[in-house]
Amino acid sequence: MLDLQFIRENADTVRNAIINKATGSPTLVDKVLELDELWRKTTTELQEVQTAANAEAKKIGEWMKLGLKDQAQAAIAESGRLKVALKDLEDSQRIAAESLENTLLEIPNVPHPSVPLGKLPSDNVVAFEHGPFPAFTFAPLPHWELLERHDLVDFDRGSKVSGAGFPFYKGAGARFQRALINFFLDQAVENGYVEMGAPLVVNEDSARGTGQLPDKEDLMYEAVRDGLYLIPTAEVPVTNYHRDEILLESDLPIKYCAYTPCFRREAGSYGKDVRGLNRLHQFDKIELVHFVRPEDSYQALEELRAHAEGLLQKLGLPYRRLLMCTGDMGFTQSKKYDLEVWSAGQERWLEVSSISNFETFQARRMKIRYRSKTDAKPQIIHTLNGSGLALPRIVAALLENNQKSDGSIAIPEALRSYFGSDTLISA
RNA sequence: GGAGGGGUGGGUGAGUGGCUGAAACCACAGGUUUGCUAAACCUGCGUACCUUUUAUAGGGUACCGAGGGUUCGAAUCCCUCCUCCUCCGCCA
Numbered sequence: 214m215l216d217l218q219f220i221r222e223n224a225d226t227v228r229n230a231i232i233n234k235a236t237g238s239p240t241l242v243d244k245v246l247e248l249d250e251l252w253r254k255t256t257t258e259l260q261e262v263q264t265a266a267n268a269e270a271k272k273i274g275e276w277m278k279l280g281l282k283d284q285a286q287a288a289i290a291e292s293g294r295l296k297v298a299l300k301d302l303e304d305s306q307r308i309a310a311e312s313l314e315n316t317l318l319e320i321p322n323v324p325h326p327s328v329p330l331g332k333l334p335s336d337n338v339v340a341f342e343h344g345p346f347p348a349f350t351f352a353p354l355p356h357w358e359l360l361e362r363h364d365l366v367d368f369d370r371g372s373k374v375s376g377a378g379f380p381f382y383k384g385a386g387a388r389f390q391r392a393l394i395n396f397f398l399d400q401a402v403e404n405g406y407v408e409m410g411a412p413l414v415v416n417e418d419s420a421r422g423t424g425q426l427p428d429k430e431d432l433m434y435e436a437v438r439d440g441l442y443l444i445p446t447a448e449v450p451v452t453n454y455h456r457d458e459i460l461l462e463s464d465l466p467i468k469y470c471a472y473t474p475c476f477r478r479e480a481g482s483y484g485k486d487v488r489g490l491n492r493l494h495q496f497d498k499i500e501l502v503h504f505v506r507p508e509d510s511y512q513a514l515e516e517l518r519a520h521a522e523g524l525l526q527k528l529g530l531p532y533r534r535l536l537m538c539t540g541d542m543g544f545t546q547s548k549k550y551d552l553e554v555w556s557a558g559q560e561r562w563l564e565v566s567s568i569s570n571f572e573t574f575q576a577r578r579m580k581i582r583y584r585s586k587t588d589a590k591p592q593i594i595h596t597l598n599g600s601g602l603a604l605p606r607i608v609a610a611l612l613e614n615n616q617k618s619d620g621s622i623a624i625p626e627a628l629r630s631y632f633g634s635d636t637l638i639s640a
Numbered sequence: 641g642g643a644g645g646g647g648u649g650g651g652u653g654a655g656u657g658g659c660u661g662a663a664a665c666c667a668c669a670g671g672u673u674u675g676c677u678a679a680a681c682c683u684g685c686g687u688a689c690c691u692u693u694u695a696u697a698g699g700g701u702a703c704c705g706a707g708g709g710u711u712c713g714a715a716u717c718c719c720u721c722c723u724c725c726u727c728c729g730c731c732a
Binding site: 256261263266267274277293584591 | 650658669687691696699700701702712713
């Protein structure tokens, strides 16, 4: 959510943001300005009547005490009239406030000036590529064939038990996941993150806080009876951890890491994109979250990116970094990088991390502020997050890139102590 | 799931219908004093919003877990919900 005053003073900037992000109509800005004016007018009127009513009530109290019954009775009658007016004004004000709020929620974050303009994925800028790319003397297999050969993941029984996109990891496959989780968490802690174990379901306020609601409810599984949502990422519970809080400047930056399963409905996908581990309804991810002072957030974005890239480098995975264009970056972000690993068996890039600065967009919804020495009032903080990393596609890339002609799969140096072996073989 | 008791400002904690946006203490910030540290004393210190011929300023409104109600007037009374604690039940 953007600051109302910012929209008042920078209406064109916001209109451009809507156009560039291709998320709605720029007339939303005019709607906000109109509703804002209405709301302020109504608020002022309401407060004037409240002032009168308060004064009246106070007089009544004093007269009663002095025994001036007649005067008190007259004032009570006057109070009754004010009360009726008050009721109407309260209703108008509430309606105006709700419309304003709902319209504000439809306005996307403003992209940072360094974000390239564009509408399509092809407009994203490949900012960096990191090898080495694996060389093969044979045709490398896609990971789903390797998984089947070594009996590491059971998709069919997952489908039977839960549905497509809910695989069982089995034997060495399950252990491999666990090794990755521990490796990622340990790296994050080494980089100064505090490890969190987070709830896997959140309430509606939390889903709204990070921007899943409104509009993206179709992405989340919902426990309707209890009004809870299964988390699509640990970002949701971990960022909401500080919702409605005023933090101390001396506590910043705050950095958390959390491993959680993630649940995504992702309706409407099919074909090669969802083959094997490429896209699942449930997957494991380690998420990194920062709470920082506004002046530090772009430095924090680069730090976060470096932490995620460091993991890929330690795993020896070839990857590239994309700077997402305005049209492909999402509603809530002001700047976003994607990291994609090269998948030799499929000969394609797979997104394994998304690293974003939200500036105040999430924090304003969540009312996360901090008290600084220089400002009299609490300031809205900046939030950022990034995957470090999402597991399934990492598993896919590791299997495909490290497969040998004899069908075995080499485990990267960095993972060996976690996995307990240098080769991944049949369970 | 059953019974009972709580939720007040950064913290502890007073406050059972008007004198309470809220005592007191702690913490924090500024100042005075003392040779440093410490202590003592003084002052300040919630948030959001509206508004004022734009202000490190004034005026106003709302907020004492959330929402509704009673009343001229609610932190205070009533209802619903959330949450915490104690006991019982169930349970990994």
